[in-house]
Amino acid sequence: MSEYVISVNGRFVPPGEATVSVLDHGFLFGDSIYEVVRTVNGRLFAADRHLKRLRNSADRLELKLPHDDDWFVQHLRDMQQRRDGSESYLRVIVTRGEGALDLHPGTCTCPGVIGIAKALPRWDDELYAHGCKIIVADVRRNPKQATDPAIKSGNYLNNVLAIMEARRQGATEALMMNVHGFLTECTTSNVFVVKGGVVKTPALDQGLLEGVTRGFVLEVCRGLKLPVEETSLTADDLHRADEVFITSTTRDVMPVGLVGQHKLHSVPGSITLRIANAYHDVLHDGRNHQ
Numbered sequence: 001m002s003e004y005v006i007s008v009n010g011r012f013v014p015p016g017e018a019t020v021s022v023l024d025h026g027f028l029f030g031d032s033i034y035e036v037v038r039t040v041n042g043r044l045f046a047a048d049r050h051l052k053r054l055r056n057s058a059d060r061l062e063l064k065l066p067h068d069d070d071w072f073v074q075h076l077r078d079m080q081q082r083r084d085g086s087e088s089y090l091r092v093i094v095t096r097g098e099g100a101l102d103l104h105p106g107t108c109t110c111p112g113v114i115g116i117a118k119a120l121p122r123w124d125d126e127l128y129a130h131g132c133k134i135i136v137a138d139v140r141r142n143p144k145q146a147t148d149p150a151i152k153s154g155n156y157l158n159n160v161l162a163i164m165e166a167r168r169q170g171a172t173e174a175l176m177m178n179v180h181g182f183l184t185e186c187t188t189s190n191v192f193v194v195k196g197g198v199v200k201t202p203a204l205d206q207g208l209l210e211g212v213t214r215g216f217v218l219e220v221c222r223g224l225k226l227p228v229e230e231t232s233l234t235a236d237d238l239h240r241a242d243e244v245f246i247t248s249t250t251r252d253v254m255p256v257g258l259v260g261q262h263k264l265h266s267v268p269g270s271i272t273l274r275i276a277n278a279y280h281d282v283l284h285d286g287r288n289h290q
């Protein structure tokens with residue numbers, strides 16, 4: 001059985017036969033959006049939040065989604081069902097569709113919908129036990145006035161450059177600053193620092209994706225009565241932090257042990273552990289399953 005289950009415009013096709021047109025503006029210009037939903041015990045986790053973000057991304061690009069949320073939920077379930085039963089990583093991509101070789105999307109009348117499912121990646125236990133390494137990348141995150149990072153688009157070239165930088169330095173993730181030198185987020189995860197018992201994360205107006213996991217973690221902190229701040233943070237805040245962790249759909253809450261050459265002392269820190277445990281409960285709370 002192939003590693004992937006793939007659908008094109010709602011139809012499941014063998015991976016070797018799954019194709020998109022070379023005139024699809026998603027391929028030509030990165031004019032596409034996507035979401036990744038994970039399963040927990042075979043059920044969709046937080047699909048409602050992901051679909052809300054998909055719709056927001058579509059609105060920002062004036063791209064009309066060809067289906068309603070019920071269709072997407074059902075399709076995600078179908079993708080999961082066609083897998084081997086282990087936990088899934090379910091990606092849905094909506095492209096602008098085929099059109100003339102011209103930037104303006106006016107000739108693209110039919111958006112494409114691609115589904116790609118694979119096993120949920122399993123990160124090394126070592127990364128949770130001793131923390132991962134991140135770097136602060138040279139490449140910067142787009143300002144909100146360019147392609148707003150709040151749009152989860154298929155246009156990820158800054159992130160590609162940043163992750164290449166990270167891997168060259170043996171790091172798992174690269175944290176990007178905005179053009180003003182404030183921290184935003186990593187290439188596929190959000191970042192949190194803990195200092196003096198306060199949990200801080202870059203505010204959305206710094207230009208970043210509003211991570212679904214980030215949102216749950218903020219709720220978890222409020223539930224645990226931990227003070228939280230969405231604020232402006234610099235690389236100095238990382239170096240002075242008591243604890244640092246990153247969050248994403250596939251990683252959950254992952255402690256950071258090294259920022260470049262700088263070693264964090266408590267890894268995983270006690271607050272990170274409390275948040276990670278509470279988030280684990282959120283993951284298994286049936287109210288978040290669809």
Ligand SMILES: Cc1ncc(COP(=O)(O)O)c(C=O)c1O
Pocket residue numbers: 036185186187188189190209210211212213214247248249250
């Ligand atoms: C740029 C970026 N930031 C943050 C995240 C984390 O978001 P979520 O928690 O919704 O997976 C992702 C996920 O892919 C991402 O691509």
